[in-house]
Amino acid sequence: MTGASVVPPGLRAAFDDHLAHADDTGATALALDLLRSGASAEEILLRLIAPAQAAVGARWVSTEWSVAREHAATHVSERAVSAVAAAASASRPRTSAPGRRVLCACVEGERHTLPARITAEVLRLRGFDLTFLGANVLVPRLVSHVHRQGPDLVALSCMIPVRLPAAHRLIDCCRRAGVPVLAGGAGFGPAGVWARTLGADLYAPDPATAADMLAVRWPDRPRETAPLEHLADEEYSRIVRQRTELLRRLLARLRERYPRLCDPGAEHAEAVLEDLGRIPDVLAAANYVDDPRVLTDYLSFGVAFLHARGMPTSALGLALGILSGPLGDLPRASAHLDAGRRWLAAAGQAVPPE
Known part of the structure; x- marks a missing residue:
């Protein structure tokens, strides 16, 4: 720095x-x-x-x-x-020869723009020619900019793991266009493990590290990304197709077990339902990258979130049990839910029977 x-x-x-x-x-x-x-x-x-x-x-x-x-x-x-x-x-001072061109964007659905914006400005300060596309960048928009501007690199920000499937679509389209991808953000997991799973060329945990890495070694033109073979079982697709029904079932059962959640005016009720309602999407993302840590990391956040709002953290275990029924014939999804229940038990959190 x-x-x-x-x-x-x-x-x-x-x-x-x-x-x-x-x-x-x-x-x-x-x-x-x-x-x-x-x-x-x-x-x-x-x-x-x-x-x-x-x-x-x-x-x-x-x-x-x-x-x-x-x-x-x-x-x-x-x-x-x-x-x-x-x-x-x-x-x-103005220079006649701008540095390498970098396109910086947040993945589809990602609205936490400040980390990406700070990264973009640090890279600009280090001499890179930056274009910042902002939040929630859809694949067609990114493809359009890649083909029109011809960047030397695309920097993608993902702060929430539920956006990993969307991140994969963007990474794939960049690599198909021959443009390497630098991934960043907490959504790519510990040490960027899921960035590598999805085919990103580089991962940086913070803006300064990103700038330092690019100054030392520029990534080669990417080759075609290998497919995620585990997706051939279509478990992820089935979870996505069932999302509406899974969410309906989950929220109905939670309201039944915790009556305070039925009152939209109750303090924190809306936020609690929103947080618990993300679990089907978190499970889908865990299935997409085939890593239960996507789910267990979210449960860790959920324990602190619910505790601060006076909500029994046993609701997390109940939510996993509710999802186990309709998804019980999906081996990988069931394994991830079991891993979530084991994590809750190891953390001293009650796992009530469904």
């Missing part, structure tokens, strides 16, 4: 306060003052804005902040990123 100084703790606390009060003017001014005082733009992005935004997410999970407050704070962070990027661009 460029720049040797660190962000003073007092400035970080002040920035956090601006986020807490949705004060985009104050947050932007603080970031620009820090830039003028000698801190590098990359340092501000990675050591001030990114960790502050991570704390915003943690406050939402713990229910310290509402969804609305989290969204407002995220907007402030986005404004600060834009201001720092614009100021850094204005102060950089």
Whole structure:
């Protein structure tokens, strides 16, 4: 990372306060003052804005902040990123030979754009010629940009594992066009294990590492990606086809077992149902990459999420049991559900009978 100084703790606390009060003017001014005082733009992005935004997410999970407050704070962070990027661009000398062309995008359904935006700006600061497509990029849109702009690399962001099948579609279309793919984001799993499963050429855990990797070794033109052979059993397709019925059955049974969820006005009821209602999609993603860790990682999040909202974490075990019935004849799906129940038991979470 460029720049040797660190962000003073007092400035970080002040920035956090601006986020807490949705004060985009104050947050932007603080970031620009820090830039003028000698801190590098990359340092501000990675050591001030990114960790502050991570704390915003943690406050939402713990229910310290509402969804609305989290969204407002995220907007402030986005404004600060834009201001720092614009100021850094204005102060950089113009060159007649731009660097390698990188297309940066969030996979279909992915609306957490800030990590991808910060990555794009760090790469731009390191001299790459960047185009940022933003959130929820569909395959036709990406294909259009790839063929029109001819990028040297596509950087894909995926923050939630349920988007892995969509990520695979984008990775596949890029590789078919002869463009290598750099994957990033927590959705690609521990150490990017699912990025490799889906055929990405590189994985980077953070923006600075991505820039460092590309500076040392540019990926070769990709060859055709090998198919995911386990998908030939069509288990994933069947889960997707049954999604509506699985979700209906799941939510109905949860409302029956936990009557407070029947009241849309009850505190956190809507958020709890939304969280538990993602489990069929999480199971489908686990089936897609054939790795139960997609499910067990989500259960780990779910335990903290439900506990903070005063909801019995046994609801997770109940949800797995509800899905086991209609999916009992699918060997891989059943194995993943069993792995989820074992994880809950090992974590000391009750697994009630369905």
